[in-house]
Amino acid sequence: MSKRIDVKDLNVYYGNFLAVEGVNINIAARSVTAFIGPSGCGKSTFLRTLNRMHEVLPGARVEGEVLLDGDDLYGSGVDPVAVRTHVGMVFQRPNPFPTMSIRDNVLAGVKLNGKRISKSDAEGLVESSLRGANLWNEVKDRLDKPGSGLSGGQQQRLCIARAIAVKPDVILMDEPCSALDPISTLAIEDLIEELKANYTVVIVTHNMQQAARVSDKTAFFNIAGTGKPGKLIEYAATTEIFNNPKVKATEDYVSGRFG
Amino acid sequence: MTRTAGEMTPATSKGPDVTTTQTKTPEQAEGPRPLSAREGAGGDKIFSGAALAAGAIILVVLFAVAVFLIAQALPALVAPQDQIAGGKGFWAYILPLVIGTVIAAVIALVIATPISIGVALFISHYAPREIAQILGYVIDLLAAIPSVVFGAWGISFLAPALVPGYNWLSSTLGWIPIFAGPPSATGKTIMTASVVLAVMIIPIITSISREIFLQTPKLHEEAALALGATRWEMVKMAVFPFARPGVISAVMLGLGRALGETMAVALVLSSGPLLASLIKSGNQTIAAEIALNFPEASGLSLSTLIAAGLVLFVITLVVNVVARWVISRHKEFSGAN
Ligand SMILES: Nc1ncnc2c1ncn2[C@@H]1O[C@H](COP(=O)(O)OP(=O)(O)OP(=O)(O)O)[C@@H](O)[C@H]1O
Numbered sequence A: 001m002s003k004r005i006d007v008k009d010l011n012v013y014y015g016n017f018l019a020v021e022g023v024n025i026n027i028a029a030r031s032v033t034a035f036i037g038p039s040g041c042g043k044s045t046f047l048r049t050l051n052r053m054h055e056v057l058p059g060a061r062v063e064g065e066v067l068l069d070g071d072d073l074y075g076s077g078v079d080p081v082a083v084r085t086h087v088g089m090v091f092q093r094p095n096p097f098p099t100m101s102i103r104d105n106v107l108a109g110v111k112l113n114g115k116r117i118s119k120s121d122a123e124g125l126v127e128s129s130l131r132g133a134n135l136w137n138e139v140k141d142r143l144d145k146p147g148s149g150l151s152g153g154q155q156q157r158l159c160i161a162r163a164i165a166v167k168p169d170v171i172l173m174d175e176p177c178s179a180l181d182p183i184s185t186l187a188i189e190d191l192i193e194e195l196k197a198n199y200t201v202v203i204v205t206h207n208m209q210q211a212a213r214v215s216d217k218t219a220f221f222n223i224a225g226t227g228k229p230g231k232l233i234e235y236a237a238t239t240e241i242f243n244n245p246k247v248k249a250t251e252d253y254v255s256g257r258f259g
Numbered sequence B: 001m002t003r004t005a006g007e008m009t010p011a012t013s014k015g016p017d018v019t020t021t022q023t024k025t026p027e028q029a030e031g032p033r034p035l036s037a038r039e040g041a042g043g044d045k046i047f048s049g050a051a052l053a054a055g056a057i058i059l060v061v062l063f064a065v066a067v068f069l070i071a072q073a074l075p076a077l078v079a080p081q082d083q084i085a086g087g088k089g090f091w092a093y094i095l096p097l098v099i100g101t102v103i104a105a106v107i108a109l110v111i112a113t114p115i116s117i118g119v120a121l122f123i124s125h126y127a128p129r130e131i132a133q134i135l136g137y138v139i140d141l142l143a144a145i146p147s148v149v150f151g152a153w154g155i156s157f158l159a160p161a162l163v164p165g166y167n168w169l170s171s172t173l174g175w176i177p178i179f180a181g182p183p184s185a186t187g188k189t190i191m192t193a194s195v196v197l198a199v200m201i202i203p204i205i206t207s208i209s210r211e212i213f214l215q216t217p218k219l220h221e222e223a224a225l226a227l228g229a230t231r232w233e234m235v236k237m238a239v240f241p242f243a244r245p246g247v248i249s250a251v252m253l254g255l256g257r258a259l260g261e262t263m264a265v266a267l268v269l270s271s272g273p274l275l276a277s278l279i280k281s282g283n284q285t286i287a288a289e290i291a292l293n294f295p296e297a298s299g300l301s302l303s304t305l306i307a308a309g310l311v312l313f314v315i316t317l318v319v320n321v322v323a324r325w326v327i328s329r330h331k332e333f334s335g336a337n
């Protein structure tokens, strides 16, 4: 089940430091949205507010609303743990659990919160998740081997399989290809294209071509100077952002003429 | 090979190679200059030589100590049975001590391990930063307290305090042999000694475990949280698997200290023959037996004590080998690759 995200007047803090200010953005269900912008402008910070991972850091907090199909993730009585089962995340560096087998990695999120799952259901879920991550054929003969024995690109796809096994509504990806070779990167990009059919995908990337290739809409973030908060500068269809941006800073950034 | 070597002849070489010529060792000067001769190789040589020497010295010293101990202990092993304390030979003398030692150490571990892991985890993953820091200092301080102090605390405070508990145990659970009465009126039992040992090793195990828990990669903790894990589930998924080998090592260190502890046990335990009951006075450990009898020992009785020390050494060795085996069993899944 794919859900839309609406963010209203979001301010994100690390302690007293305002890292991201005044973000308003509407992300449609079943779409791929790319976040681009210079280093330190708060892309990761903002992305992590969408599944309440931001607040696991001491002192980190948020003001404003993030609505998932209309439900405020930061409303009173909302459990951040439950939020994260609806909004999955893939990190910059592949992080399968090193002590778990490939199978157990895929099932890691499914077995949480005391949930039980029958053996045959588990087998089916492992296969469908790994197929969904385009990894099944490469690992079907070694599901009991440790996940850390895979290549970097395979590990990242294992992490995607692990994220989709819990059947989230949204998948967030923070520079998922930056530690990967071009072939693995292409494999992940193809996968993102397929994930769009069932999930809302939000991806942070430094690679303009990647943003152009995979995303429907693109959000450009920028920062006025060190110590200043990052802001959402322009948000539009990807072709619009790359071919016909409204804001000068966006044009400078996507054309590579950046400060 | 030859082409590369040719390129490195002085005629074609540039600056850096000149220095390698100067650092050539005498053997290398004879034949053609090997490719491995680089600047800094001299430093490597010195360091590896020093490391080798240090390693060799340790082995030699250990070997010398072992030879000395075995030579000293031998008379006790070959002496006629009736001349050994107890009158039934060395093995009959040492067996109850071995059992007493192991029982005391195991009880101490059973008490100390869960408490230590709990406290370490509280400090590393639950407590607010200020409290964690203060607790950390306190634990490190506790680890530095000499064992005599723990022993003194054991006799003056803990032993009397435990007497009512022992009375209760023997009256309600007395049918279990380990709680058989009548309990010691002073509380100076092997159970008390084990509790003192537990208190002594809790700081070590806690301190090391906390260090290891703190080193859990953020990457894996966040992976668990992002899947919807609660904090405790995150600990089970990311922290414990990562920390397992280190915590086992920490527990083994604690066990080593518990096995070898002399003063605390010697002070707290009113020793006697081996008994099934943990709450009567009786039982003895090897280390305490050596400490109590060493001052007056001479000749054959000295040999007996040294042989007892050797037995303790063997126990400790076995424990460490087992621990290593346990740690290596899961190597493939350790995340080292
Ligand atoms: N844990 C933290 N504590 C305090 N400040 C932080 C923390 N993480 C990030 N920041 C600050 O927040 C701002 C935004 O950082 P963020 O990591 O979101 O940038 P980014 O756009 O993802 O950059 P990059 O493209 O390099 O990943 C930066 O000024 C950064 O210094």
Ligand SMILES: [Mg+2]
Binding pocket: A043, A044, A045, A174
């Ligand atoms: Mg980032």
